[in-house]
Amino acid sequence: MVLTVTLNPLLENRIEFENINWGKVCRGIKQEYKAGGKGLNVSRQLDYLSIKNVALIFLGGNNGKMLRKILIDENVDFASIPSKCETRAATIAIEKTQKRITSLFEPSSELTENEINEFKTKLIKMIQNCGIVVFSGSVPNKKAASIITYGIELAKELDKISILDTYGNHLQDCINAGPSVLHNNVDELEKSLQINLSSEIKKVKFLKELYEKGIKLAFITNGAKPTYASKFDFVYKIQSPKIDEIDSTGSGDAFIAGITYGLEKSLVFDQFVKVASALGSVNAARWDVCNAKLEDIENIVDSIKVTPIGKKVKLINDSPTHS
Template identity: 45%
Template sequence: LRDCLKKEELQFTSVHIEAETRQAAVIISQNDKKVTSFLSENPTVTDKEIDEMKSRIEKMILNCEMVVISGSSPSPNSAELIPFTIKLANELDKISVCDYYGNNFDEVINSSPTIMHNNFNEVEESLNIKLQNEKQITDFLNTLYQKGIKRAFLTNDGNEFYAQNFDYRYKIFPPKINSIDSTGSGDAFVAAVIYAWRKGFVFEDSLKFATACGALNAESFEVCQVAIDDIISLKEKVKIEPIGKKMKIIDDSPHQE
């Protein structure tokens, strides 16, 4: 991981833990176009190690514009790092992007990240709720808005999915693709959401851009290796349908004067 970060020329800091970090085996079958992953058990993280991570987060967050929280917690006690980071970002007026699930997901939602992404399964399993029809989905999105979450994305593999910008909701129809492996498509989607925010895209354009990026990722065994020209080409095939409350087309980009 360190080598990958250095190759990408990314600055990083890490906290050494006493337990062994988990190992993973990824088996790729070119003939069947299938990927199978095997993961060892999660490590144990001590309270001292968690406190050290909190200290580093407090220092790093001062110098950043956006805070991205992605994945799940390796151990129950380390789950507190997620709401801790979101609340700190809010206090310092930083944009927080949360792509997380786990047993404390309800606490994470109550912490009010600026932007949230999850797939249907993560939400259903973490909160023990059902998202089987449009009313259940829009009710959940409304709950997120009431909690102070400004933008929310609920993806559903390659199927139609839902998004919310403040209290305006949308149903999105991804383009048809030749899906090989969807591993990393959620990460690609979130990366595109962040890119679009930084570039000042209006919401619907950012939605098309992110949807195309996630779809293109699924066309390859490579993870998050998507060409921007391909995204720009495919995004025109993404269909968006407003749900409920209608809004005039305005420039809602994050960097408008």
């Protein structure tokens, strides 16, 4: 069982246009509401991979009610903690001709200390009943970031795998908590940690530093450019084939779902990083977010190259596992 944690879920109002003339009146050709937020994207993708999972989220106000209905309609298994503040929303403007998306986000909710404590209490029970817990996405306010560090430490106490995919000023504290697995893109790491990852040497050095903090698996993605990964103190460069990119939104979440899939299925490293990379690529070639099936990636997986950097190790099943 996998638990995904989304502290800042999103109600998406997705409107499609042939073209948008900014500053003018524009009329859409299609509109629909969708559930957003990185952890919910991971849950959706895991559902398409037939991996049993449950999402833990905050829901509040009318937006929260709408988001709840969408999740039920999508058959996403979830539990929620009520918040007094409205669940955040965003307008997603899709320009079909230019293959371009513009996202307009509302301000995040301000969670109270009582709501945060209630979430932590719920988290204790849910982590006990899962093998892997995924902390994904932004935090609505500074206090809410304590949920992630608390959850990582709790997962370690309970001998569970924790996967971290967040960004912002709280990222360093989350890294220091020592998750089992870390994923970020280059831009998130550079802005959140005030570091420079412009070269391969700098990326490799950073991955080595993560291992010294007890992070067993780490992944640095960078769009269509190569992904750099570490498994214990071994480092790899992962190159995916070129694709006709439409929208990369959620590709990192699809990647995380692939890593989670591999750990849940006890696949070897070389196998599940290819699955993860293929899922990210397929997602970027679609308008929809995190809805790829395994058969959708069959033609891509074998063309993904995993190259060791530095010392090499035999590909055996020594990835983090759970009972």
